[in-house]
Amino acid sequence: MALLELKNMNITYKVGKKRVFAVQDACMEIEEQDAVGIVGESGSGKSTLAMGVLRLLSPRIADIDGEVLYNGQDFLKLNEDELSKLRWKEISVVFQKSMNALSPVHKVGAQMEDVYRIHFPKASSEEVKKKIYDLFQIVNLSDRVYELYPHELSGGMMQRVSIALSLLFSPKLLVLDEATTALDVVTQGQILSEIMALQDKMKLTRMMITHDVSVVSSTCNKVVVMYAGRMMEQGYVTDVLVHPKHPYTQGLLRSFPSFTGAKSDLRGIPGSLPDLSIKPTGCVFADRCPHATDQCRSKLPEMRTVGNKWQVACHLAEGENNG
Amino acid sequence: MRRYILKRLLTGILMVVISVALNFTLIRLAPGDPVKMIAGLDDPNPEQVRVLTEKYGLDKSIPEQFVIYIKDVLHGDFGYSYVNERPVLEVIGEKVVPTLMLSLTAMVLAVVLGTLIGVYAARKNGGPFDTIMCNMSYLFDSTPSFWLGLILMLVFASTLKWVPTSGMVNLRAPATGIGHVLDVMHHLILPVSTLVIVQFPYYFRIARSSVLQVMSEDFITTFRATGMKEKRIFNKYVMRNAIIPTITVVGNSLAFLISGTVYVETVFSWPGMGRLLYSSISKRDYPMLSGIYLIIALSVAVMMIIVDLVYSVIDPRIKYDE
Numbered sequence: 341m342a343l344l345e346l347k348n349m350n351i352t353y354k355v356g357k358k359r360v361f362a363v364q365d366a367c368m369e370i371e372e373q374d375a376v377g378i379v380g381e382s383g384s385g386k387s388t389l390a391m392g393v394l395r396l397l398s399p400r401i402a403d404i405d406g407e408v409l410y411n412g413q414d415f416l417k418l419n420e421d422e423l424s425k426l427r428w429k430e431i432s433v434v435f436q437k438s439m440n441a442l443s444p445v446h447k448v449g450a451q452m453e454d455v456y457r458i459h460f461p462k463a464s465s466e467e468v469k470k471k472i473y474d475l476f477q478i479v480n481l482s483d484r485v486y487e488l489y490p491h492e493l494s495g496g497m498m499q500r501v502s503i504a505l506s507l508l509f510s511p512k513l514l515v516l517d518e519a520t521t522a523l524d525v526v527t528q529g530q531i532l533s534e535i536m537a538l539q540d541k542m543k544l545t546r547m548m549i550t551h552d553v554s555v556v557s558s559t560c561n562k563v564v565v566m567y568a569g570r571m572m573e574q575g576y577v578t579d580v581l582v583h584p585k586h587p588y589t590q591g592l593l594r595s596f597p598s599f600t601g602a603k604s605d606l607r608g609i610p611g612s613l614p615d616l617s618i619k620p621t622g623c624v625f626a627d628r629c630p631h632a633t634d635q636c637r638s639k640l641p642e643m644r645t646v647g648n649k650w651q652v653a654c655h656l657a658e659g660e661n662n663g
Numbered sequence: 664m665r666r667y668i669l670k671r672l673l674t675g676i677l678m679v680v681i682s683v684a685l686n687f688t689l690i691r692l693a694p695g696d697p698v699k700m701i702a703g704l705d706d707p708n709p710e711q712v713r714v715l716t717e718k719y720g721l722d723k724s725i726p727e728q729f730v731i732y733i734k735d736v737l738h739g740d741f742g743y744s745y746v747n748e749r750p751v752l753e754v755i756g757e758k759v760v761p762t763l764m765l766s767l768t769a770m771v772l773a774v775v776l777g778t779l780i781g782v783y784a785a786r787k788n789g790g791p792f793d794t795i796m797c798n799m800s801y802l803f804d805s806t807p808s809f810w811l812g813l814i815l816m817l818v819f820a821s822t823l824k825w826v827p828t829s830g831m832v833n834l835r836a837p838a839t840g841i842g843h844v845l846d847v848m849h850h851l852i853l854p855v856s857t858l859v860i861v862q863f864p865y866y867f868r869i870a871r872s873s874v875l876q877v878m879s880e881d882f883i884t885t886f887r888a889t890g891m892k893e894k895r896i897f898n899k900y901v902m903r904n905a906i907i908p909t910i911t912v913v914g915n916s917l918a919f920l921i922s923g924t925v926y927v928e929t930v931f932s933w934p935g936m937g938r939l940l941y942s943s944i945s946k947r948d949y950p951m952l953s954g955i956y957l958i959i960a961l962s963v964a965v966m967m968i969i970v971d972l973v974y975s976v977i978d979p980r981i982k983y984d985e
Binding site for chain 2: 394396423424425426427428429432433435436437440441442443444445446447454455458459489491502505
């Protein structure tokens with residue numbers, strides 16, 4: 341059984357009277373100890389998907405339906421208390437802007453201690469301190485950080501603090517939401533390799549959200565490509581990012597410079613994201629797709645399997661229809 | 664830290680000296696002549712005018728007068744009030760207490776009420792309570808204090824006769840001891856209410872918007888994701904972050920405690936600094952005015968330093984030692 345399974349998940353933002361369909365019909369599976377990357381351009385719904393899975397979107401601003409099965413248990417049906425028991429212990433997150441991940445007027449150590457006591461309220465302070473110092477060591481931070489305020493740390497150090505915080509209860513599933521995007525490439529490389537090492541050591545399952553295809557290709561096993569709130573293509577990195585079937589994946593890959601490829605290969609995808617408050621009749625990518633046919637504009641393509649766990653939502657891709 | 668305080672003290676002194684010099688010069692350059700006020704006639708005796716002008720040193724040039732004034736002040740002599748014929752400090756000392764009684768009471772109430780209601784409204788953001796309070800805050804914020812004072816007086820003093828119309832004590836039935844205290848408190852109700860009503864919107868909106876802003880910060884999402892109880896997030900993390908802007912505005916208003924209630928003091932005939940300032944201006948009582956401005960400048964300077972120090976305790980991002 342998959343550790344996390346999304347079934348037909350929809351997330352709709354409520355903006356006044358308007359409805360923004362940020363995530364549509366998301367289906368995916370994450371096996372235990374797997375590493376799955378979710379890529380897509382800004383506004384494609386990657387972060388919304390993660391926030392929805394974590395139930396961090398207030399019902400006041402967003403409607404969520406579908407199923408989010410964690411070990412077979414539907415996350416969306418849990419009440420706040422049941423959810424609190426699972427939070428951070430089972431699933432933890434490293435957020436996009438880690439510089440703001442902690443309160444600026446409280447010390448780093450004290451805040452981590454506070455988080456530790458959510459699940460172990462009776463822990464002695466030596467025990468908590470030791471746990472936090474151990475984590476600092478794992479993420480290559482000095483013990484000194486415990487007594488510092490967030491603003492006294494560099495971006496890379498705060499990122500490490502966020503990672504240490506996320507590992508506080510040795511969670512099964514770690515969600516990294518653009519966790520290294522704001523860092524320089526050198527620090528990003530260091531932190532990514534540290535995360536990969538940790539993953540083996542702590543038997544983590546990783547969900548990595550990023551717009552950087554190179555991060556996914558170098559650190560993930562599987563990949564999900566999202567566009568305008570829909571999943572376009574998913575499968576093993578070695579399949580999807582090497583022989584992409586979906587025109588969007590192809591375009592996305594062409595917009596990144598290859599290390600060895602010719603310079604002339606670099607090309608963007610003309611056009612921009614469609615208005616997410618209007619549900620299109622056909623494929624969401626049809627307007628920008630160079631191969632779009634009449635069928636693409638009139639009929640929503642269903643996910644079809646084209647290989648081992650390799651699925652593509654495109655009329656033009658060949659394969660068995662499993663919709 | 665010590666160096667910072669020293670630096671702030673020096674700039675504070677400089678600020679006080681500059682503001683005193685400016686006030687000293689501007690009052691004397693403004694039209695109107697205290698001597699004519701004191702002589703009191705449309706066509707005063709030239710001899711009397713000459714004697715009075717010499718007596719008050721007004722025949723000397725302004726820079727000369729200023730040097731003499733500063734010398735005297737440094738010796739603790741703030742001069743004599745032309746109008747009251749009494750030492751300036753003595754008059755100010757008499758008026759400071761009633762003013763502080765009025766403005767401090769009002770401010771404490773306005774800060775506490777405004778902040779509590781603001782925080783509560785922010786928690787119920789978008790709800791009926793929030794909407795009503797926001798609209799009320801705009802209404803009261805644009806209400807002139809003298810007008811509101813008169814209306815309250817009309818309703819609660821003249822018509823309902825619950826409270827006295829004006830003054831600080833009942834002159835017809837002077838009381839002593841506890842009776843005096845109760846009498847003063849009775850007289851305080853209307854002017855304090857007026858001030859609280861016009862001041863509370865300020866603290867309400869600062870508290871409300873700063874709580875809302877902190878609630879949308881990323882670290883709140885972090886704590887929610889960790890499963891921390893909403894109550895704990897709010898009481899420990901939101902409040903500590905959201906209180907900082909309130910401290911700023913409280914500090915700024917503290918500096919104007921002794922001069923900020925002119926209208927209300929005038930409307931309610933409250934024997935305080937505001938009325939003293941007003942009557943001193945209209946009677947061109949130069950030494951009195953210089954003395955009042957000096958006290959105001961001093962209190963602003965001192966309050967600013969205190970606020971800065973409180974900051975460094977509350978917000979660790981602010982450090983003064985380089």
